[in-house]
Amino acid sequence: MDKKQEKQKDAGKVLIEELNQDEKESATHKRSFWNVITIPLLAILSGLIIGAFLIAATSTSVYTAFGQSFGKGITTAFSEIGSAYAALFTGSIGDPVRIFNALFSGDKEQIYKAINPFLESLVQATPYIFAGLAVALGFRAGLFNIGVEGQLFIGAACATFVGYAVKGLPVYIHMPLAFIAGGLGGALWGFIPGFLKATTGGHEVINTIMMNYIAFRLTEWLLSGPMTRPGSGGMPISPIIEESAQIPQFFPSPIRFHLGFFFALGFAWLIWWLLFKTKWGLNMRTVGTNPRAAKYAGLSVPKTTMIGMAISGALAGLAGAIQILAVNRSMALGLSSGYGFDSIALALIGNNHPVGVVLASILFGTLRNGATRMMVVSRIPIDIVDVLQAIILMLVAAPAIIRTIYRLKEPKEEETTVFVSGWGGGQ
Amino acid sequence: MSTSTQAIKHERIYEVSPTRKLVMGIIEIIIGAFIFIVFVRTVSGAAKTTFVMTPGGINIGQAGDWILPTQLTLIILAALALIIGVVQLIRGFGHATNAFVGLCGLFLIFSFITWQAADRSLNLAGMLTSAVLLAVPITLGAFSGLLSERAGVINIAIEGLMLMASMVGALIGSLTQNAWIGLLGGILASVLLAGIHAVLSIKYRINQVISGTVINIFAAGMTAFLSQKFLQTNQALNSPPLFPRIPIPGLAHIPVIGPIFFNTNIFVYIMFILLIIIQVALFSTRWGLRLRSVGEHPKAADTLGIKVIPTRYMAVLLSGVVAGIGGSFFTLGSVGRFEEGITAGKGFIGLAAMIFGNWTPIGSLGAGFLFGFADAIGSKLSLLGSNIPAQFMGMTPYLITMIVLAGFIGKGQAPAADGEPYEKE
Numbered sequence: 001m002d003k004k005q006e007k008q009k010d011a012g013k014v015l016i017e018e019l020n021q022d023e024k025e026s027a028t029h030k031r032s033f034w035n036v037i038t039i040p041l042l043a044i045l046s047g048l049i050i051g052a053f054l055i056a057a058t059s060t061s062v063y064t065a066f067g068q069s070f071g072k073g074i075t076t077a078f079s080e081i082g083s084a085y086a087a088l089f090t091g092s093i094g095d096p097v098r099i100f101n102a103l104f105s106g107d108k109e110q111i112y113k114a115i116n117p118f119l120e121s122l123v124q125a126t127p128y129i130f131a132g133l134a135v136a137l138g139f140r141a142g143l144f145n146i147g148v149e150g151q152l153f154i155g156a157a158c159a160t161f162v163g164y165a166v167k168g169l170p171v172y173i174h175m176p177l178a179f180i181a182g183g184l185g186g187a188l189w190g191f192i193p194g195f196l197k198a199t200t201g202g203h204e205v206i207n208t209i210m211m212n213y214i215a216f217r218l219t220e221w222l223l224s225g226p227m228t229r230p231g232s233g234g235m236p237i238s239p240i241i242e243e244s245a246q247i248p249q250f251f252p253s254p255i256r257f258h259l260g261f262f263f264a265l266g267f268a269w270l271i272w273w274l275l276f277k278t279k280w281g282l283n284m285r286t287v288g289t290n291p292r293a294a295k296y297a298g299l300s301v302p303k304t305t306m307i308g309m310a311i312s313g314a315l316a317g318l319a320g321a322i323q324i325l326a327v328n329r330s331m332a333l334g335l336s337s338g339y340g341f342d343s344i345a346l347a348l349i350g351n352n353h354p355v356g357v358v359l360a361s362i363l364f365g366t367l368r369n370g371a372t373r374m375m376v377v378s379r380i381p382i383d384i385v386d387v388l389q390a391i392i393l394m395l396v397a398a399p400a401i402i403r404t405i406y407r408l409k410e411p412k413e414e415e416t417t418v419f420v421s422g423w424g425g426g427q
Numbered sequence: 428m429s430t431s432t433q434a435i436k437h438e439r440i441y442e443v444s445p446t447r448k449l450v451m452g453i454i455e456i457i458i459g460a461f462i463f464i465v466f467v468r469t470v471s472g473a474a475k476t477t478f479v480m481t482p483g484g485i486n487i488g489q490a491g492d493w494i495l496p497t498q499l500t501l502i503i504l505a506a507l508a509l510i511i512g513v514v515q516l517i518r519g520f521g522h523a524t525n526a527f528v529g530l531c532g533l534f535l536i537f538s539f540i541t542w543q544a545a546d547r548s549l550n551l552a553g554m555l556t557s558a559v560l561l562a563v564p565i566t567l568g569a570f571s572g573l574l575s576e577r578a579g580v581i582n583i584a585i586e587g588l589m590l591m592a593s594m595v596g597a598l599i600g601s602l603t604q605n606a607w608i609g610l611l612g613g614i615l616a617s618v619l620l621a622g623i624h625a626v627l628s629i630k631y632r633i634n635q636v637i638s639g640t641v642i643n644i645f646a647a648g649m650t651a652f653l654s655q656k657f658l659q660t661n662q663a664l665n666s667p668p669l670f671p672r673i674p675i676p677g678l679a680h681i682p683v684i685g686p687i688f689f690n691t692n693i694f695v696y697i698m699f700i701l702l703i704i705i706q707v708a709l710f711s712t713r714w715g716l717r718l719r720s721v722g723e724h725p726k727a728a729d730t731l732g733i734k735v736i737p738t739r740y741m742a743v744l745l746s747g748v749v750a751g752i753g754g755s756f757f758t759l760g761s762v763g764r765f766e767e768g769i770t771a772g773k774g775f776i777g778l779a780a781m782i783f784g785n786w787t788p789i790g791s792l793g794a795g796f797l798f799g800f801a802d803a804i805g806s807k808l809s810l811l812g813s814n815i816p817a818q819f820m821g822m823t824p825y826l827i828t829m830i831v832l833a834g835f836i837g838k839g840q841a842p843a844a845d846g847e848p849y850e851k852e
Contacts, residue, residue: 058656144636200450200833205583205636206782207832209775210825217825221818341644348637381655386648394623394641398631 043395091373119257125365129264130319132346132357141308142288147208148316149340150215151186155317158185160331163241174244186317194309198302238331247326258326272354345393455512462505466542477548490682562799567753568777569791578742579722579844583639586774587646592617592754597765600667614751621747632848722842
């Protein structure tokens with residue numbers, strides 16, 4: 001009895017400390033808003049500068065120009081970079097001249113078309129928001145979920161299946177049902193590594209990656225076998241989902257902006273509320289920041305690990321579901337353009353905070369959308385976005401580099417760094 | 428110095444927790460029961476499995492076929508697994524626990540192919556040859572991880588290092604039409620990236636798993652970018668010469684073993700040479716003792732005058748060298764051209780092999796062979812006309828990795844300071 005009381009008192013102490021610490025955090029947070037976003041902004045800027053070098057260095061016309069004269073080489077390099085980044089801008093935000101003309105003419109359709117690049121960026125950002133939230137939530141619980149890609153595939157497969165196999169339901173039942181199915185599929189795929197970590201100590205970093213490869217094989221088999229589209233001739237593609245399962249798009253056909261974007265914002269709010277406004281979220285964050293203290297406070301680390309991985313997986317599954325239900329409307333193997341790794345960058349750039357994740361996602365959606373146009377105009381492979389993301393991620397993770405380059409002052413307090421270390425044997 | 432070598436060697440505690448002992452015993456018994464229930468009972472008593480013991484296209488070191496009575500073989504394997512399981516439960520195998528689980532895993536795989544090939548013939552030697560080749564990148568990945576982690580730096584970037592090395596190896600190899608220079612280029616590229624990982628995780632002390640992930644994303648993006656920009660548009664840049672098969676005089680003529688181990692790719696020989704070098708260097712030299720002490724207790728090492736930071740840099744760079752060889756294997760030793768994502772997770776599987784092998788070179792090699800074998804089965808059985816879909820066969824190495832990883836991480840196995848940045852006070 002005595003022991004129990006003492007334990008509870010300890011738990012209370014830890015929780016109170018946590019709460020106080022949080023208040024302090026938010027107080028400084030408000031004052032140093034600019035401090036918080038300087039590093040990501042400078043990281044993005046540096047990323048774009050390095051990207052410019054890469055564009056110039058891999059352009060054959062720049063080399064031929066340098067062969068003629070040095071001045072010509074420099075001007076060619078700059079014009080190459082200029083046209084590439086101009087394409088990046090018009091492809092992701094829109095052509096300012098065109099937007100202005102459209103607004104001036106007052107033609108509704110013209111306006112829609114002119115702002116479509118921006119809306120398309122939001123479309124691209126939607127799965128990023130879900131995927132980024134998945135990783136951020138994992139990090140908050142002290143888990144490194146590299147398996148977003150696989151969870152996303154499984155989620156998408158489940159949503160697709162419910163989307164085409166269930167027939168005759170009204171929209172307000174079928175659509176949520178397919179969406180939830182996606183979440184459940186992802187949750188299962190996330191739960192397995194969580195369960196393995198909690199019970200056997202198998203590190204989630206390796207297990208989630210293995211689950212990715214298994215998910216790819218499994219969806220390949222599903223799409224070319226049981227879930228294949230009749231008459232597809234062996235192509236791994238699923239049937240088109242029922243109209244009642246589709247998440248509506250707001251504008252006529254070429255514009256794909258859809259309701260799902262607001263779902264994503266809603267989920268970002270929900271995760272923020274769960275993490276920062278509920279006792280459950282507090283417990284999860286306590287386990288994430290200090291598992292040993294959490295254990296002494298009577299919290300179950302294995303339970304949190306399993307639940308955290310399952311929710312993280314569910315969010316990743318929703319990312320896949322939303323892409324199927326709102327945009328693709330059927331599933332093919334080329335579903336993801338590497339959301340899994342991107343989402344890690346998103347979570348870190350967004351400081352593992354839902355608001356940060358949303359902002360970072362919109363940025364990445366914009367980058368990727370613009371890069372598509374950049375590929376068409378300047379023949380620069382879209383994978384340059386991955387390179388940029390890696391550089392941005394590196395600089396955000398190591399703010400000291402940014403501070404050295406831009407000669408910023410050291411912050412007063414040490415930044416809180418993340419979490420995963422060792423192979424889980426030491427706990 | 429030599430006395431302290433002795434001390435550290437013997438005081439290293441291989442503590443096998445009672446739960447792990449129990450779980451491993453149960454796994455082994457399940458394997459035995461599985462072989463018995465699923466395989467033995469679904470095969471007719473008269474069935475025979477024929478194993479061809481000479482790989483195709485080899486004319487030295489030929490051997491006759493092995494014709495095994497299928498059911499009897501399966502019963503023996505099941506019984507052996509059951510016996511091992513029971514012994515494990517009763518008295519345990521100490522630090523050989525993993526080896527015995529691995530052995531049971533081999534029994535399972537072997538009985539699976541015996542069962543699949545009942546009343547048919549299967550080129551076992553060919554399968555083993557490709558298993559050894561498939562084990563090369565995994566084992567080298569494990570060696571690479573081993574070097575860096577023994578010095579206390581988690582290197583999850585091996586996948587990225589290998590990917591980069593395979594692309595640069597192909598590019599340089601094609602440009603010079605010399606496989607050796609290609610290999611050198613691959614190693615250099617890998618070392619360069621490993622250097623970034625070292626700076627990020629040692630100098631800037633950012634989380635080592637994240638630093639590794641940065642390298643992985645960067646390598647995936649950069650190789651895809653460069654390959655689309657140059658290698659795919661200009662095939663001349665993506666046709667490196669392959670290292671030829673080199674028979675070792677004398678040894679290559681031994682039946683069965685000769686064709687598999689001594690008449691094969693140069694990368695297989697490099698793998699065995701590295702095994703010996705790393706084993707001796709890490710565990711029998713002063714250099715190795717220093718490296719390990721930095722990974723176990725950097726502060727104590729520092730107090731004794733060992734330079735912790737330079738040692739760690741060196742270990743990560745060496746890890747880059749080994750990963751570079753492993754990566755070059757894909758384009759210069761196996762496929763002969765670079766494709767996006769050619770490494771297909773082998774770097775990560777290598778890490779799992781390192782963990783399964785208790786952070787030792789020999790254990791890593793054993794685990795690498797196990798994974799390579801599992802991988803080889805997938806490709807060979809689809810040739811046999813198995814009714815199991817190819818995708819499911821393709822899952823096996825990943826599934827085995829997960830099963831193997833479950834429960835193999837315990838106290839006293841990973842270097843104590845693995846993943847912890849060190850700051851001199």
